[in-house]
Amino acid sequence: xxxxxxxxxxxxxxxxxxxxxxxxxxxxxxxxxxxxxxxxxxxxxxxxxxxxxxxxxxxxxxxxxxxxxxxxxxxxxxxxxxxxxxxxxxxxxxxxxxxxxxxxxxxxxxxxxxxxxxxxxxxxxxxxxxxxxxxxxxxxxxxxxxxxxxxxxxxxxxxxxxxxxxxxxxxxxxxxxxxxxxxxxxxxxxxxxxxxxxxxxxxxxxxxxxxxxxxxxxxxxxxxxxxxxxxxxxxxxxxxxxxxxxxxxxxxxxxxxxxxxxxxxxxxxxxxxxxxxxxxxxxxxxxxxxxxxxxxxxxxxxxxxxxxxxxxxxxxxxxxxxxxxxxxxxxxxxxxxxxxxxxxxxxxxxxxxxxxxxxxxxxxxxxxxxxxxxxxxxxxxxxxxxxxxxxxxxxxxxxxxxxxxxxxxxxxxxxxxxxxxxxxxxxxxxxxxxxxxxxxxxxxxxxxxxxxxxxxxxxxxxxxxxxxxxxxxxxxxxxxxxxxxxxxxxxxxxxxxxxxxxxxxxxxxxxxxxxxxxxxxxxxxxxxxxxxxxxxxxxxxxxxxxxxxxxxxxxxxxxxxxxxxxxxxxxxxxxxxxxxxxxxxxxxxxxxxxxxxxxxxxxxxxxxxxxxxxxxxxxxxxxxxxxxxxxxxxxxxxxxxxxxxxxxxxxxxxxxxxxxxxxxxxxxxxxxxxxxxxxxxxxxxxxxxxxxxxxxxxxxxxxxxxxxxxxxxxxxxxxxxxxxxxxxxxxxxxxxxxxxxx
Ligand code: ADP
Numbered sequence: 043x044x045x046x047x048x049x050x051x052x053x054x055x056x057x058x059x060x061x062x063x064x065x066x067x068x069x070x071x072x073x074x075x076x077x078x079x080x081x082x083x084x085x086x087x088x089x090x091x092x093x094x095x096x097x098x099x100x101x102x103x104x105x106x107x108x109x110x111x112x113x114x115x116x117x118x119x120x121x122x123x124x125x126x127x128x129x130x131x132x133x134x135x136x137x138x139x140x141x142x143x144x145x146x147x148x149x150x151x152x153x154x155x156x157x158x159x160x161x162x163x164x165x166x167x168x169x170x171x172x173x174x175x176x177x178x179x180x181x182x183x184x185x186x187x188x189x190x191x192x193x194x195x196x197x198x199x200x201x202x203x204x205x206x207x208x209x210x211x212x213x214x215x216x217x218x219x220x221x222x223x224x225x226x227x228x229x230x231x232x233x234x235x236x237x238x239x240x241x242x243x244x245x246x247x248x249x250x251x252x253x254x255x256x257x258x259x260x261x262x263x264x265x266x267x268x269x270x271x272x273x274x275x276x277x278x279x280x281x282x283x284x285x286x287x288x289x290x291x292x293x294x295x296x297x298x299x300x301x302x303x304x305x306x307x308x309x310x311x312x313x314x315x316x317x318x319x320x321x322x323x324x325x326x327x328x329x330x331x332x333x334x335x336x337x338x339x340x341x342x343x344x345x346x347x348x349x350x351x352x353x354x355x356x357x358x359x360x361x362x363x364x365x366x367x368x369x370x371x372x373x374x375x376x377x378x379x380x381x382x383x384x385x386x387x388x389x390x391x392x393x394x395x396x397x398x399x400x401x402x403x404x405x406x407x408x409x410x411x412x413x414x415x416x417x418x419x420x421x422x423x424x425x426x427x428x429x430x431x432x433x434x435x436x437x438x439x440x441x442x443x444x445x446x447x448x449x450x451x452x453x454x455x456x457x458x459x460x461x462x463x464x465x466x467x468x469x470x471x472x473x474x475x476x477x478x479x480x481x482x483x484x485x486x487x488x489x490x491x492x493x494x495x496x497x498x499x500x501x502x503x504x505x506x507x508x509x510x511x512x513x514x515x516x517x518x519x520x521x522x523x524x525x526x527x528x529x530x531x532x533x534x535x536x537x538x539x540x541x542x543x544x545x546x547x548x549x550x551x552x553x554x555x556x557x558x559x560x561x562x563x564x565x566x567x568x569x570x571x572x573x574x575x576x577x578x579x580x581x582x583x584x585x586x587x588x589x590x591x592x593x594x595x596x597x598x599x600x601x602x603x604x605x606x607x608x609x610x611x612x613x614x615x616x617x618x619x620x621x622x623x624x625x626x627x628x629x630x631x632x633x634x635x636x637x638x639x640x641x642x643x644x645x646x647x648x649x650x651x652x653x654x655x656x657x658x659x660x661x662x663x664x665x666x667x668x669x670x671x672x673x674x675x676x677x678x679x680x681x682x683x684x685x686x687x688x689x690x691x692x693x694x695x696x697x698x699x700x701x702x703x704x705x706x707x708x709x710x711x712x713x714x715x716x717x718x719x720x721x722x723x724x725x726x727x728x729x730x731x732x733x734x735x736x737x738x739x740x741x742x743x744x745x746x747x748x749x750x751x752x753x754x755x756x757x758x759x760x761x762x763x764x765x766x767x768x769x770x771x772x773x774x775x776x777x778x779x780x781x782x783x784x
Pocket of ligand 1: 396400401404432434435436437445464465466467468491
């Protein structure tokens with residue numbers, strides 16, 4: 043068999059083996075490829091399955107989203123619809139708003155934070171001439187420029203730059219102040235501007251032309267009414283002067299008549315004429331004053347004045363009545379209170395005169411006391427409390443309000459005998475209230491009354507108290523005399539000066555003390571001997587020749603000045619007390635030690651200006667007891683001429699005179715004096731109370747003293763005595779007349 047087969051040759055064998063290898067490698071490769079195919083097919087299948095699953099879920103999502111989209115589409119159209127509605131509404135509201143803004147006569151504009159116009163209504167733009175250039179986006183600055191270029195606004199004195207800056211600065215302020223502009227067409231516009239939350243500006247331009255016109259009309263009407271009122275007031279003043287002038291003549295003549303040797307009956311007639319005349323003058327004064335207050339014509343004229351002096355002057359005015367009635371009048375001015383304040387001196391004196399006059403009128407026994415105290419406030423002001431106490435008839439509690447009314451009096455038995463208009467307290471209260479104060483009253487029927495008022499006044503700048511000290515050796519002061527309010531006021535004032543006092547009522551008691559422990563000074567308040575008793579002054583002098591004695595007469599005639607150099611007159615002025623203590627204790631030369639005035643042949647020269655012939659006569663007669671040269675002229679012009687021709691020692695000057703009144707004449711005389719370097723001549727104004735009642739005004743003209751009509755002989759004599767130059771006081775003519783007055 044083996045022979046059947048041909049045994050291949052080796053190369054052949056080798057070839058077959060390669061072929062087989064090849065074949066099996068191919069079979070293996072095919073198998074591997076087949077396996078890979080299967081695997082890939084499986085993967086593909088798997089992927090297909092996943093894909094179809096995904097496709098399924100995608101289609102689900104698409105379905106869902108379609109639903110959402112459908113829903114959203116529904117909503118969107120709703121929103122769209124709503125938006126459209128809202129837009130319509132907004133447009134409508136905007137239209138309504140602008141219709142409203144256009145229909146108001148006032149302008150309205152809105153600016154953004156860069157001050158560019160957002161919108162403005164027609165009235166706002168109408169005042170601007172070329173308003174077509176002004177629209178949204180235009181800046182505030184260019185509107186201002188336009189106003190200036192076209193001359194649309196009255197710049198009221200400002201120059202263009204100033205006005206421009208002012209208008210710009212206004213809007214920069216935190217709170218924009220309204221401003222009123224006057225436009226070229228006469229229109230007045232008030233700009234009221236506010237800043238909005240986003241920094242813009244809302245500007246309202248209010249047309250206030252009508253209001254301004256009405257204000258002008260009202261001002262015109264008021265001016266006319268005031269002019270009419272002034273005319274009425276000057277008519278009242280004129281009438282009062284006309285009524286008063288003859289009345290002053292009547293009263294003055296009656297006074298002169300009474301100085302003659304009249305029998306009892308004629309004296310009665312003359313005193314009745316005088317009394318009635320004075321009462322009538324008082325009524326005229328009251329009525330005029332009241333009508334002035336009613337017409338709000340009372341204008342306060344605050345000037346620096348000495349309050350203590352005013353109180354003393356008032357006390358002097360009522361002194362004659364006080365003496366007649368045998369009552370006492372005391373002044374207690376707080377030792378620590380300054381005396382110079384700023385206020386209406388004349389009106390304050392009027393208030394005090396009313397209260398003190400009433401107190402004296404309604405008191406028949408006892409005393410009247412004027413008390414002044416004060417509390418310092420801030421800013422150099424003082425709250426002053428001024429009280430007038432009396433021990434008179436008093437007032438029923440239920441009448442207290444009544445008496446402050448116009449023309450109101452207490453109508454009862456005790457009151458019936460007193461005259462009056464019932465206007466005094468009404469005037470007093472109104473004046474005090476006009477000065478910002480208040481009046482009060484405290485009264486017990488049958489026991490007395492206390493009327494007071496409280497007032498705040500600033501201290502005058504020059505109100506510095508005297509720094510001088512009393513001498514050391516003056517420590518103990520003896521007060522001798524009957525007990526009185528005056529005595530206790532005096533004791534208190536001395537103690538406040540740091541000195542001790544002792545009071546005794548009788549001369550014997552005083553002598554006893556002088557012997558046991560001598561005082562450094564005595565103040566004697568009963569200097570005249572009472573019938574049958576020794577002369578107190580003489581007795582003291584012989585008991586202690588070196589002891590200084592000050593006399594305090596209770597009435598002017600009680601002490602003879604020529605014998606007693608140290609006199610303390612009532613009411614006790616702090617300044618007077620201080621200086622008499624100084625002179626009596628030897629700190630300054632006393633009057634008696636003063637060098638004698640040189641002898642002179644010259645006579646006192648007095649010039650008087652008075653237009654009314656009766657008053658001229660009254661004045662001349664009142665001065666007839668005094669040795670002097672009196673020249674009377676009829677008006678201010680003649681007074682100035684007479685002054686230039688021959689300088690007098692003093693001038694009495696009526697205030698109301700034709701051609702040139704007393705104030706003008708005084709001014710002219712003062713000017714002449716300044717020009718020529720002359721010393722100022724004393725000028726005494728003579729004036730009626732209500733017409734020329736403004737004392738401050740008269741004093742401003744350069745008047746030194748002030749007398750109210752009807753003139754009183756005693757007051758004139760006192761002034762002449764006080765104003766006589768030292769080189770003439772030796773002639774003693776006025777002094778003689780004074781002591782005769784006693
Ligand atoms: P007149 O004194 O002119 O009557 P007033 O207005 O001054 O007017 O006073 C009104 C009234 O008040 C007086 O009539 C009097 O009845 C009463 N009266 C005023 N002051 C006093 C006083 N000090 N004491 C008692 N009554 C007084």
